[in-house]
Amino acid sequence: MSASLVLRRRLAAELRALRIAHRLSQDDVARELEVSSNKIVRIENAQSTVSTSDLKQLLLLFQVGTEDRDRLLDLGRDARKRGGWWSAYTDLLPGPYVQLESAAAEIRNYQPTLLPGLLQTPGYAHATMQSFGSALAAEEAERRVNARLQRQARLTAEDPLTLHAIVDEVVLWRIAGQSQIAEEQFRHLIEMATLDNIHLRVIPYAAGLYASAGNSFAILTFHDPIDPDVVMVENRAGERYFDAAHEVAGFHSDFRHIINAALSEDTTLDLLRKALSGKMGS
Incomplete structure (x- = not known):
């Protein structure tokens, strides 16, 4: 899918659901990753892309199994892709x-x-x-x-x-x-x-x-x-x-x-x- 924003929203929703399932706050996750709470907020609101290294840390923190881990890493890579005809009109x-x-x-x-x-x-x-x-x-x-x-x-x-x-x-x-x-x-x-x-x-x-x-x-x-x-x-x-x-x-x-x-x-x-x-x- 060319619309990276849609995939970013999908990834954000899954990461938010994983955090809630583990009864962690956004501040808890930020402390574990040693990043600002604002960064976690932006990720969960699909306002910014998630780097591979950050995504791997999140999936490790949430104890995600191998199959889901690979799927979410692929989703993260697709969400970071740029392009589309609209790129010439930003x-x-x-x-x-x-x-x-x-x-x-x-x-x-x-x-x-x-x-x-x-x-x-x-x-x-x-x-x-x-x-x-x-x-x-x-x-x-x-x-x-x-x-x-x-x-x-x-x-x-x-x-x-x-x-x-x-x-x-x-x-x-x-x-x-x-x-x-x-x-x-x-x-x-x-x-x-x-x-x-x-x-x-x-x-x-x-x-x-x-x-x-x-x-x-x-x-x-x-x-x-x-x-x-x-x-x-x-x-x-x-x-x-x-x-x-x-x-x-x-x-x-x-x-x-x-x-x-x-x-x-x-x-x-x-x-x-x-x-x-x-x-x-x-």
Whole structure:
């Protein structure tokens, strides 16, 4: 798996479980390894990689058997691997989201004000960047769009990402008001929405003040059940991540409430076709 962050999270979870099983605190482990407590905290939060020497000491401390020891050492080596297309965009994409997205099997995305990046055309992406209020250099804007297109490749790959996307109807009206990008964007949405792995639904104005409306969020689910779901919430202050089971369960509940307010996939497609023909709202 190319997303080292996902493997780092998996290793961190196993090391944390081993420590708890041995009834050791993070301070206890730090003293045994003669390192700072902060280092153990960072390892268990997947905020830093674990060197081979540190990992061997941890596994010795936790009295891990040969088979599990070899498995965890292999996992540690894989988690330290660097790479992926995003490496060329680390100055633009400093957070962990793209790595998590690249390894996800399924994403549930709620966007009340903009289209999800995975469904944006280059024209729409450029327009949203211009709307942020700070002018981007042409080269940087182009790199940001290229990065977005790289992300979108997962939707049509051999083992495609499954995307459940919910947007508010106001998003469609905003697109319709941008004549230079509207036709291309609506055609693209219709094409994407007909793929088996993409489930696009619109929340109509008629839904009123629907339950769980608020900031956009994405729930990422991974191929291996051992990797817990991650939620990313985005607002003006930046990105926040949640992976505690009770927090993630709350977002899953919110997503179900939002789906209940949305049109069906077929009705959403009809609405998109009306928007393309200029008959939306008629």
